[in-house]
Amino acid sequence: MPSALTELQPAHIWKHFAKILTIPHCSGNEKAFGDYVVSFARGLKLEARKDKVGNVLVVKPATPGHESAPGVVLQGHLDMVGEKNSDVAHDFAKDAIQAEIKGDWVQAKGTTLGADNGIGVAACLAVMEDPSLVHGPLEFLFTVDEETGLTGANRIQKGFLKGTRLINLDSEEEGTFTIGCAGGADSEIAYPLSRKKTASRNLYRLKLSGLRGGHSGLDINQGRGNAIKLLARMLREAQDAVPFELVSMEGGNKRNAIPREAWAVLACPPARQRSLAAALKRSFASISAEYRAVEADARYSLEPAGLVKDHGLVADCQRGLLDFILALPHGVIAMHPEIQGLVETSTNLAIIRTGKSQVDIICSTRSSVASALEAARLVLKAVTELAGARINPKYGYPGWRPNLQSPLLAKLKELYKTKFGQEAGVVAVHAGLECGIIGEKFPGMDMISFGPTMEHPHSPDERVNIASVGRFWGFLAATLAELG
């Protein structure tokens, strides 16, 4: 056990965190950690059980005299992201995380630390064991596989929880309450192709690259370019000036990332090649000027391509495809009317691939409002059907609609102000969180999320601020007393 951490205050939370570091628990490998939590709770004579997927539930009765208070659920996730620097020898399946104190922070030596969400779990273990706390009936919910698929939250059985107020301990900025998140869903689109009978000659590869990309939710309001949309625009603008034959388009590689690169194979007779190059150059010059502030590294290239197996598209099909890509929405659809800076609804044109007889496109759409998510997907469906293509809406995950009238939020804001003499921040995120899924399974659950300050989670630079863990613990204890 890394003894340096056990000397930190408050000792009971750091003691548990130091123990957690010794139990490997990356996503998919949470069993030993879940077993540890169950046996720790049972050692305290608390009721503890695991469900089929490995989620753990612990029940702690109320302090005598507080039995009638509505139940509170404290929630965190068991799994962590395993990332390491390339020069570090570390086996996340076997080795303990080597943590050290660096100034005001705790950090691991070249690996992720797992303070996300190990500190939250450590706080729960400390609450279980601390007889000095005052509280109503408590449940502790620890989920598996938050980081890679929200699987644990998704598989919780209805009726697993009794409490009506839930505090998620998986936030990363002290003094800020998270009160909402986005739901999301993908749409898979197939645009049918008609190809020419004769093979195309004089092939070129047009590539657009150097864009910043980013997370399709958290970065969607940054005004960054979408490589697929911009490539389609260059081709569409050039097509009006110089006829050419489009053979294929490719771009993007992740459903939850804004595409950074896209390319097309096209054919053009040698006599028109110079005019085509000039038309593409003009189009790119406009794009580059428009995006100067955000996409300074955007660039394109037009180079001869080797042989390809597919023929070029017939003219109507080519025009239809480019028009379709231009018409498909991408970006912010609506901002939240009350929470400043929060994107409520957005969509990302994520991936395009060309096959012999169809182009496949994937769009990922997000909203904190379920009906707005469906409305945005209906727009995708409408545009797709107008273009004569097919759409397959995939199952999504629910959002957590911010409730500015939440009694739990009002109580905690008041408590925070009393305790620290300043207002807490209130935010929602335009990405998926476990609370979205839990809220859907337990309708009426009043939820909030907070935690100590952490930086660079999911990377070997992950670190947690020591003093903020102390204040987080003090605030959590006061919250339980307030709600009890």
Ligand SMILES: [Zn+2]
């Ligand atoms: Zn987390």
